[in-house]
Amino acid sequence: MEDLKRTRVITANYRALQGLRLLPWLLWLLLIFSTDTLNAVGPSSTQFFSYQCLFIIPGIAIPWALSRLIANYYTRTFGQVERLPRDRLVESLFGIVLMAGMYVAILVDAQQRLPVSLLGLVVAVYMFVQWWTTGRFLSHTLLFAALFVGLALLPLFGLFADGDWFDPRRQLLLLVFIVVGCVSGVLNHVALVRNLKAAPQVEP
Amino acid sequence: MTEAFEALAGLDKIVHEPARLALLTALSACRSADFVSLQRLTGLTKGNLSTHLSKLEEAGLVEIEKQFIGKKPNTLVRLTTEGRKAIEEHWQALERLHRDAKQWGETGKR
Numbered sequence: 001m002e003d004l005k006r007t008r009v010i011t012a013n014y015r016a017l018q019g020l021r022l023l024p025w026l027l028w029l030l031l032i033f034s035t036d037t038l039n040a041v042g043p044s045s046t047q048f049f050s051y052q053c054l055f056i057i058p059g060i061a062i063p064w065a066l067s068r069l070i071a072n073y074y075t076r077t078f079g080q081v082e083r084l085p086r087d088r089l090v091e092s093l094f095g096i097v098l099m100a101g102m103y104v105a106i107l108v109d110a111q112q113r114l115p116v117s118l119l120g121l122v123v124a125v126y127m128f129v130q131w132w133t134t135g136r137f138l139s140h141t142l143l144f145a146a147l148f149v150g151l152a153l154l155p156l157f158g159l160f161a162d163g164d165w166f167d168p169r170r171q172l173l174l175l176v177f178i179v180v181g182c183v184s185g186v187l188n189h190v191a192l193v194r195n196l197k198a199a200p201q202v203e204p
Numbered sequence: 205m206t207e208a209f210e211a212l213a214g215l216d217k218i219v220h221e222p223a224r225l226a227l228l229t230a231l232s233a234c235r236s237a238d239f240v241s242l243q244r245l246t247g248l249t250k251g252n253l254s255t256h257l258s259k260l261e262e263a264g265l266v267e268i269e270k271q272f273i274g275k276k277p278n279t280l281v282r283l284t285t286e287g288r289k290a291i292e293e294h295w296q297a298l299e300r301l302h303r304d305a306k307q308w309g310e311t312g313k314r
Contacts, residue, residue, distance in 0.1 A: 001298070004229045007245055011233040014241065079240025084233070197247025 009135035010195050014081035016091075016134070018074045019188030024066035026185065028059065030178045078196065098126050120152025123177060127184075140187040144180055151176060218263045219294045223248055224256050228283070228291040231266065236282035257281060265290055 010017065083091070105118035127145035131138055219228060226246045231237060237245075243253055260266040265287030269280040283291070 001302070004226060007226055007230050008233045011230040011237065011241075011245060014234070077240075078244055079238045079242070081237045081241050082235040084235050196244040 006135065006137065006195060009137070010192070011081055012083070012087060013134050014078075014192075015083065016130075017188045017192035018078070019185030019192075020070050021067055021074070021185075023182060023185050024063035024070070026178055026182045028063040030175065030182070033175055033178065078192070094129070098122070101126075115156050117152040117155060119177075120148050124148035124152060138188065138191055140184065140191075144184055147180065148177075215297060216290065216294060218259065218265070219290055221256075223252065224260060225294070227253075227256060227260065228265065228287065228294075231281060231283045232288060232291045236280050239279040239281070242281060260287070 015021075101122045102119060105122045108114065108118050124145045127141050127148060131141035131145060134141070136142075219225060223246060227242060230242065230245045239250075239253065242248075242257075243250065246253070248256065257266065257268060261268050264284060267282050267284055269282075271278050271280060
């Protein structure tokens with residue numbers, strides 16, 4: 001019965017578990033953020049080449065093409081599952097609320113200089129809800145929710161307390177967010193592969 | 205307990221067969237799924253999967269749509285309204301039986 005319940009959860013979250021889909025976009029963001037942040041916080045003698053000029057507009061084609069390749073790989077290897085209209089609606093609404101929450105959190109973090117990072121807390125809540133709604137078996141999602149709570153509390157201990165989100169020192173936190181996003185995507189993919197059965201090649 | 209045995213005997217055999225129960229459970233969590241995804245979700249061979257899907261189609265529990273994506277053939281499967289109702293009722297019956305069996309076990313211990 002547990003196995004069947006898990007099959008149900010995997011089917012309902014088939015696309016969400018295809019975590020490599022977002023990886024090219026996250027790595028692209030990482031490249032854009034990291035060079036400027038490292039230039040700003042690193043020693044003045046060490047200057048990294050800024051990839052921003054290469055990657056912001058013309059570079060969009062690269063993550064787009066890579067994500068298309070990954071989507072084709074998923075379709076070929078795992079097939080296609082169309083979500084229930086109700087699930088799609090809930091997920092879209094949840095996505096809109098998350099985006100709006102992150103936007104507001106960035107603005108509040110920048111203007112109010114709160115002792116905690118609101119953005120970190122918003123992402124932690126998102127991770128927790130994701131863990132809860134995917135049958136509570138993706139333990140790494142819960143672990144990341146705890147990590148984001150920890151990151152959100154860093155300013156409370158004097159770390160990254162000065163400056164706003166547009167300050168390079170605070171941008172280091174954004175880098176951590178993106179890295180965690182990448183790792184989470186890979187772990188979601190691993191969870192999908194581990195919970196699916198190997199495709200039998202020969203008839204018994 | 206006689207009621208529980210009666211309920212067990214009354215389970216729909218078309219739905220209760222393990223491979224078909226797995227297929228219907230997977231299909232109940234989505235709008236439609238293609239042949240490849242059902243194979244990966246259940247671990248059935250192509251032949252077995254085709255046979256079970258045909259039986260479910262004959263019973264009016266699923267709809268099978270064959271189409272081409274580009275030049276590749278693609279088989280799309282979805283539950284009919286009757287199929288969705290059948291799997292939901294079956295799960296309710298199984299959970300009821302599970303609950304009854306647990307209660308029976310606890311009474312037996314005393």
